[in-house]
Each structure stands twice: as structure tokens, then as C-alpha cells.
Amino acid sequence: MTLETMIITMSSGMLEAIKIFTLTLAGALPFGMVIALLKKSRFFVIRAIVSAYISVIRGTPLMLQLLAWYFGPYYLFGFNIGNWRFPALIMGFICNYSAYFAEIYRGGIESIPVGQYEAAEVLGYTPAQTFNRIILPQVIKRIMPAVTNEIITLVKDTSLAFSLAYAEVFSLAKQISASQASFTPFVIAGTFYFVANYVVEFILKRIEKSMDYYK
Amino acid sequence: MILQMNNIQKQFDGLEVLKDISFGVDSGEVVSIIGPSGSGKSTLLRCATFLETIDGGEIQYMGEKAVHTDESGRTVYVNQKELRRFRSYYGLVFQQFNLFPHYSILRNLIDAPMVTQHRSREEATETAMDLLTKMGIADKADAYPFQLSGGQQQRVAIARALAMKPEILFFDEPTSALDPELTGEVLKVIRQLAEENMTMVVVTHEMAFAKAVSNRVLFMAGGVVVEQGTPEQVFDNPQEERTKQFLRVFER
Ligand SMILES: Nc1ncnc2c1ncn2[C@@H]1O[C@H](COP(=O)(O)OP(=O)(O)O)[C@@H](O)[C@H]1O
Numbered sequence: 218m219t220l221e222t223m224i225i226t227m228s229s230g231m232l233e234a235i236k237i238f239t240l241t242l243a244g245a246l247p248f249g250m251v252i253a254l255l256k257k258s259r260f261f262v263i264r265a266i267v268s269a270y271i272s273v274i275r276g277t278p279l280m281l282q283l284l285a286w287y288f289g290p291y292y293l294f295g296f297n298i299g300n301w302r303f304p305a306l307i308m309g310f311i312c313n314y315s316a317y318f319a320e321i322y323r324g325g326i327e328s329i330p331v332g333q334y335e336a337a338e339v340l341g342y343t344p345a346q347t348f349n350r351i352i353l354p355q356v357i358k359r360i361m362p363a364v365t366n367e368i369i370t371l372v373k374d375t376s377l378a379f380s381l382a383y384a385e386v387f388s389l390a391k392q393i394s395a396s397q398a399s400f401t402p403f404v405i406a407g408t409f410y411f412v413a414n415y416v417v418e419f420i421l422k423r424i425e426k427s428m429d430y431y432k
Numbered sequence: 433m434i435l436q437m438n439n440i441q442k443q444f445d446g447l448e449v450l451k452d453i454s455f456g457v458d459s460g461e462v463v464s465i466i467g468p469s470g471s472g473k474s475t476l477l478r479c480a481t482f483l484e485t486i487d488g489g490e491i492q493y494m495g496e497k498a499v500h501t502d503e504s505g506r507t508v509y510v511n512q513k514e515l516r517r518f519r520s521y522y523g524l525v526f527q528q529f530n531l532f533p534h535y536s537i538l539r540n541l542i543d544a545p546m547v548t549q550h551r552s553r554e555e556a557t558e559t560a561m562d563l564l565t566k567m568g569i570a571d572k573a574d575a576y577p578f579q580l581s582g583g584q585q586q587r588v589a590i591a592r593a594l595a596m597k598p599e600i601l602f603f604d605e606p607t608s609a610l611d612p613e614l615t616g617e618v619l620k621v622i623r624q625l626a627e628e629n630m631t632m633v634v635v636t637h638e639m640a641f642a643k644a645v646s647n648r649v650l651f652m653a654g655g656v657v658v659e660q661g662t663p664e665q666v667f668d669n670p671q672e673e674r675t676k677q678f679l680r681v682f683e684r
């Protein structure tokens with residue numbers, strides 16, 4: 218197998234990795250905010266559930282969570298897992314990353330001085346307006362470095378999809394490497410992750426910079 | 433009466449911070465509140481601006497009740513929507529300015545009028561630029577708060593409160609967070625507002641300033657108004673021992 222064929226064979230895996238990455242972010246970035254806000258709920262029961270959720274997610278390996286999402290429904294309800302692989306994968310990733318984003322958001326929200334809320338309240342903003350216009354923009358600026366770290370980890374974590382034998386870059390690299398007795402597929406995979414991270418970091422740094430106009 | 437507070441009581445976990453305080457402010461009046469630290473001055477302003485909820489008493493703006501204690505002893509506020517309407521009657525200038533750091537100076541002044549009072553951008557901008565000119569910082573309209581000195585930031589905060597066209601303006605130690613050489617520029621704009629008959633309540637430790645601008649001075653200690661009267665009465669001829677004691681510290 219030539220290098221070119223290897224790359225072409227693996228490119229479908231690259232697309233899959235990008236798909237996992239994009240869907241996870243699209244779900245986890247907003248869902249994390251929901252969790253962060255629920256954790257500040259007035260109701261003890263909600264706070265307790267959310268806290269338990271976050272500790273379970275953070276206290277167990279993502280790979281195990283992916284396996285649980287995939288096999289869990291089958292063992293629990295005898296659910297047919299035919300087309301369940303990809304949804305399970307995405308659910309696992311979103312739920313995992315939401316918990317991490319939630320903690321980052323919560324830290325960011327708590328770092329905003331109470332004077333900002335009070336000034337907004339006296340000026341007649343509703344609580345929702347205060348959050349959206351005054352608090353959230355400042356939170357986003359403060360958490361960008363932490364979010365960037367998390368997103369870069371996600372690029373690499375997409376390789377964990379191989380634990381469900383999902384055909385992304387890393388799984389394909391392993392297959393081709395075994396059949397061709399060659400290490401090259403892993404070099405290609407490594408290069409892919411590196412370049413993807415480089416692009417992601419470049420974009421996130423630009424976003425961070427765009428918020429440099431105030432302190 | 434623009435503001436009337438009757439029999440205000442406030443506790444923080446059992447600690448009585450305001451003990452049955454009553455006071456009113458007439459249109460055009462400038463009232464200074466002085467007193468030792470911990471006497472409840474900030475709490476009184478925070479109750480008047482609904483940042484704290486009172487445990488007993490009554491607060492009226494423009495003759496309308498915002499909160500009162502009913503026969504059964506329950507203290508009832510009007511609903512949130514009504515409260516927001518009451519908020520348009522007053523402005524509050526904080527010791528720590530509390531400008532919005534992500535908004536330009538101009539945006540700090542026009543955002544709330546546009547969002548919470550539904551004024552047009554043109555009108556809000558015109559009002560804002562007039563106010564900035566008056567505060568002597570029109571050239572800073574496009575700057576951000578972090579680029580301004582403390583004195584300039586506080587003047588922006590005053591302008592931001594005025595942009596809402598309030599009936600009454602509260603100040604909680606507006607110069608206490610400033611370097612001594614910057615207090616003058618802030619006191620000057622407050623004095624200018626007093627000359628224009630803006631209704632104001634100013635908590636301050638600047639005695640000379642309080643004496644010069646106020647129509648009335650309240651001396652608070654231990655959660656009560658110990659003494660009140662014209663600046664001449666309170667500063668030059670105090671009746672209560674606590675007032676004399678407090679003022680002696682400042683004379684030195
Ligand atoms: N949020 C609060 N929780 C508990 N105690 C408070 C709170 N705010 C103020 N106090 C207490 O109330 C008293 C009056 O405080 P404050 O109104 O800030 O006084 P002043 O502004 O006159 O210095 C002080 O003893 C203070 O410790």
C-alpha cells in the first residue's frame with residue numbers, strides 16, 4: 218500500500234473525527250451552561266443531582282463512559298444496538314465534556330464581582346438581561362484559556378472512539394498497521410491530530426485576542 | 433416627597449443594623465449622611481435601592497408605596513415588575529464605581545436607557561454626550577473603563593446614573609476608593625449637581641464637602657439617626673454627645 222492510498226483510506230476516519238469533535242462541541246458548550254446554571258439552582262435536590270453527575274463524570278474514564286453508553290441500553294433494556302454506535306459515542310462525549318465545561322463556566326460566573334449584578338439591578342435590567350448582557354460576556358473572556366485547553370484535549374480524545382470500534386483515524390490506523398505490517402499509519406494519525414490541534418488553537422487564540430480590548 | 437422611609441428595620445442574622453429609622457427627602461434637597469463605619473449608612477442606602485430587603489417599615493417613592501408592613505406584621509414588596517418601575521425613580525453611585533468593563537464609556541451610558549427604558553439610540557446618545565461633556569470627559573466616550581483614572585471612572589458612574597433621568601441620586605461614599613488627589617474632581621461634579629437642584633442623598637466622610645453642599649445632615653450611629661439638622665446645626669452646634677465625639681475625631 219502506498220503512502221497516498223493509506224492517507225486516502227484514512228481520510229474517511231479524519232472526517233469522522235471532525236464529525237465527533239464538532240457535534241460534541243455543539244452539544245457540550247451549551248449543555249454545560251445548563252448544568253452550570255442548574256448547579257446554582259435554589260432547589261437542594263437539583264443541586265445534589267447535578268453535583269453527583271459531575272463527580273461521576275469526572276471520576277471515571279471517558280472510555281468506560283463510552284462503553285456504558287454503547288452497551289448499557291442493551292444490558293438494561295435488551296435494546297438492539299444495531300445503529301446505536303454513533304449516537305452512543307456522541308452522547309458519551311457530550312455528557313462528559315458538558316460536565317467539564319459546566320465547572321469552567323461555574324468558576325467563571327462566580328469570579329464576576331457582585332457589584333456588577335448590583336449595578337445592573339439598580340439600572341433596571343431584568344435578571345436575564347443582566348446575565349446575557351453584563352455577566353456572560355465577561356465570563357466568556359475569563360474562561361477562554363480554560364475552554365481552549367478543554368477543546369484541545371477533545372481533539373485528542375476523539376481517538377477514544379476506537380474503544381467502540383468506530384472507524385475514526387485511530388481505529389483505521391490500527392487496522393491498516395496490522396494488515397500492512399507498517400508503522401506509517403500511526404505517523405499519519407499523529408500528524409492529523411497535530412495539524413487539527415494547530416488549527417483549533419489558532420482559531421481559539423484569535424477569539425481570545427478579539428476580547429483583548431478590555432481588562 | 434421624593435423618598436419617604438418610615439420605621440425601617442433591618443437585621444443581618446440577628447444583628448440589628450437599622451433600628452426603626454425614618455427619613456424623607458424632598459425634591460431638590462441634598463441630604464448628607466455621616467457617621468462612624470458600621471453604623472448602617474450603606475445598609476440604609478441599600479434598603480432604599482432594594483439591594484437589601486427590609487424586615488419592617490415602609491418605603492415610598494413619589495408618594496407610591498414600594499414596600500410596607502401590613503397589620504399581621506408581614507413586610508410586603510410590590511412585584512418584580514413594579515419594583516423595576518420604582519428603580520427608574522432613583523440612581524445609585526457605588527464606592528467601587530461598578531462600571532461595565534466590557535462596554536465603552538458611551539455604551540455604559542446608553543445601554544440601560546435603551547434596554548430598560550426603551551429609548552432610541554439617538555436620544556440616549558445625545559443625553560449621554562451631554563452628560564459626559566458636563567463631567568468633563570466627552571473625549572473618553574470611546575475609551576474603556578480600565579483606561580480611565582479612578583476619578584474619571586467615578587464621574588462616568590455618576591453620568592451613567594444620571595442617564596436614566598432619575599428623580600433622586602444616592603451616593604455611597606463616592607470618593608472613598610479614590611486617591612486623595614482625585615476626590616476633588618468628583619466632589620466638584622456632585623456640588624455642580626447640587627447647584628442644579630438635583631435631589632441627592634450622599635453618604636460621605638468628607639465633612640467640609642457635606643457642610644458646603646447639604647441642606648440637611650443626618651448623623652447615624654449604631655443603626656439609629658442620632659441627630660439631624662442643617663449643616664450649621666449639626667457641625668457647629670451639635671446637641672448629642674455622640675455627634676460631638678464623632679466630629680472631634682475629624683477636627684484633628
Ligand atoms: N450582608 C451583610 N451580612 C451581614 N452583616 C452585614 C452585611 N452588610 C452589613 N452588615 C453589618 O451591618 C452593619 C452596618 O454596616 P454598613 O451599613 O455597611 O455600615 P456603614 O456603611 O455605616 O459603614 C455592620 O456591622 C456590618 O458588619
Ligand SMILES: [Mg+2]
Nearest residue numbers: 473474475605
Ligand atoms: Mg458603608
